[in-house]
Amino acid sequence: xxxxxICFAVKNISEGVSYWESVFGYRQMTEVIINSLQKVKVTxxxxxxSLLVKLIExxxxxxxxxxxxxxxxxxxxxxxRVEEMDKKISELKGKxxxxxxxxxxxxxxxxxxxxFMLARYGLNIELIDTDEKAGLL
Numbered sequence: 001x002x003x004x005x006i007c008f009a010v011k012n013i014s015e016g017v018s019y020w021e022s023v024f025g026y027r028q029m030t031e032v033i034i035n036s037l038q039k040v041k042v043t044x045x046x047x048x049x050s051l052l053v054k055l056i057e058x059x060x061x062x063x064x065x066x067x068x069x070x071x072x073x074x075x076x077x078x079x080x081r082v083e084e085m086d087k088k089i090s091e092l093k094g095k096x097x098x099x100x101x102x103x104x105x106x107x108x109x110x111x112x113x114x115x116f117m118l119a120r121y122g123l124n125i126e127l128i129d130t131d132e133k134a135g136l137l
Contacts, residue, residue, distance in 0.1 A: 001080040001088065004128055005044065005052035009065055009073040013041050013057040020045050026053055031135030033108045038101075040065065042108040044133050054079070054108075077116070079126040085113055088127060092117055100124070110134045 010016035013032055020026040026045040029052075033042045039062035045053040056076060058065035068076075082088040085103055093099065098118040106114035112130040119125055 001082050003051060004079045004081040004131065005054045006078055007054040007056060007076040007126070009056050009058070009069050009076040011057065011069040011073060013043055013055055016055040016057070017043060017045065020053060020055070026050075029137055030108070030133050031137060033135050034059070035107045037104050038062075038106070044108070077124040077126050079128060081128050081131060083129065085115060085127055085129045089115060089117070092119075096120070097125075103127075108134055 008016070017028050021028070024047070026047045028043055029046040030042075030044045034040075035042050038056075039059045040056040041059065042054060042056050045055065056065070058069060060066075089099070089103070099115070100118050101114075101116040103113040103115045105111040106128070109128055109130055110132045112128060112132060115127045117125050117127065
């Protein structure tokens with residue numbers, strides 16, 4: 001497993017991009033993509049020699065994420081890129097992780113499957129099996 005990105009939930013994705021650009025020197029690398037299954041707007045930010053950052057903004061019908069960002073938002077998940085998703089999910093379940101969202105197409109990853117699991121200490125992790133990102137600028 002290799003870390004692909006870290007994700008932060010924001011109330012407004014445009015304001016989030018501006019903040020990360022002005023404060024941390026990141027630049028927006030993808031268009032804002034609508035992920036209809038996860039009910040979020042998504043964009044990726046990059047900076048030379050640094051991890052990718054994903055920002056998500058809840059769509060109107062994503063009440064739990066809206067509640068989170070209304071309380072200030074912030075760190076949402078850590079994403080790992082894996083070789084064989086089903087095999088890695090089985091392995092992680094065997095180590096006590098809980099399945100939150102089984103594999104389903106992720107529009108921000110050109111419809112490659114994504115999955116979410118919960119690790120100890122409240123760590124929400126996303127699993128992907130691609131480095132492709134939709135809407136590159």
